[in-house]
Each structure stands twice: as C-alpha cells, then as structure tokens.
Amino acid sequence: MHILSNPSIRSKLLAELQPLFENSNGAPSFSQLEQLPYLSGVVAEGLRLSYGVTTHLQRICPDAVMKFKDWSIPPGTPVSMSSILVHQDPDIFPSPLEFDPERWIENPGLKRYLVSFSKGSRQCLGMNLAYAEIYLGIAYVLWTFPGMKLFETGVGDVEVLADYFMPKSSGREIQVLL
Numbered sequence: 001m002h003i004l005s006n007p008s009i010r011s012k013l014l015a016e017l018q019p020l021f022e023n024s025n026g027a028p029s030f031s032q033l034e035q036l037p038y039l040s041g042v043v044a045e046g047l048r049l050s051y052g053v054t055t056h057l058q059r060i061c062p063d064a065v066m067k068f069k070d071w072s073i074p075p076g077t078p079v080s081m082s083s084i085l086v087h088q089d090p091d092i093f094p095s096p097l098e099f100d101p102e103r104w105i106e107n108p109g110l111k112r113y114l115v116s117f118s119k120g121s122r123q124c125l126g127m128n129l130a131y132a133e134i135y136l137g138i139a140y141v142l143w144t145f146p147g148m149k150l151f152e153t154g155v156g157d158v159e160v161l162a163d164y165f166m167p168k169s170s171g172r173e174i175q176v177l178l
Contacts, residue, residue: 001158001174002049002099003042003142004150009101012038013142021143033135041101043134047116048087049099050158055165056080057118083115084160084167097159151175 003010016038020028033039058080066073073079088096092113093103104110117124124130141148153174162168 001150001153001155002046003138004148004176005155006099009042009099010142012101013042013138014146017139017143021139026143028139030132030135033139034131037105038101039135039139041104042138043131044104044111044114045099045101046134046138048093048114049097051083051087051160051167052116053165054082054084054160054163054167056082057122059122082163084163086113086115089113145178147178149177151177 003013016036017028020032020036024032058078060078061073061075063075065075066077066079087093090096092110117127117130153172153176157170157172157174160167160169
C-alpha cells in the first residue's frame, strides 16, 4: 500500500532490487535480499505501521522493582503496553504516521523499538519465517508486477481506527490493478 502510493519509495526500491535480480537470473535468495538497506527499511517501516496484535499485553516482573522515568513499579505489578503506543510514539519516530524507510537506514538503533513480534521470552516463534516471507514477497511481487497500481484505495483504508485485540481499519479492501 505505502510502496504503491509513493512513487519515490517505489522507484528507490526497484532501483535497489534491479542489480540483484539481474545478477541472480531473477532468483535472489532471502539472505541476499536482507542485505539490501532500502528494502530492509521498507520491511521495518511496513512492520511498524501494519500491526498484528494490538491489545495491551501484560507483563509482570515478579522479583524486582521496575523503573519508568521517575516512577518505581513494585514487584508483582502488572504493566502493559500496545505496539501502537511504541510504533506511533513521536519521541521515537518523528512524524509517526508517515511511511519513511529512510529512518531505519539513518538510525539503525531504532530496531530495538520495533515490537511487531513482541520481545523477550514471549517473542513470536515464527518471526524468522515471517521475515523471510515478507522480504521475498515484497521483492518478487514488486519485481514481477512493476506496473501495478492502487485502485480506489487510499492510505486511510489501512489506518487503525480501533483496537479489538486485532487492529480495526475502515474495512475497505485494498485493491490493486496488475
């Protein structure tokens, strides 16, 4: 959606993919694709703005005091947050609703704030498979269908309107012309 609605992002991504597709007989591997900085920025930004589970996931530190700014949170106190709270925090991601792959290239340290798959011991077990599918999917679909266009679809169709454990958007389908 964001790639197709922004010609500059699309052209930069295709320019980065071109030598890899040409030098690999049209079949780059996941390990080759994940080395591409702009594609990696597109993937990270896509994950940041397309939420999986959006509900507040509780965590409890059973035996230590947690610190948050000037607050001390006693052991055993449930705390929670949503990926939306992190991914749309303007202190971490300036212009948080803007799709900007460059932010990941300019500041690789932002990856610690990408919580699409959660973090720590409760992190998604399928994360590595998901990354492989995302890299391969974006690269191959964009390369195979370079002329695809959005049809009667806008950014508002993918913005989160409500949190019902899963994100709720406008309900309109994203339509693409190949």
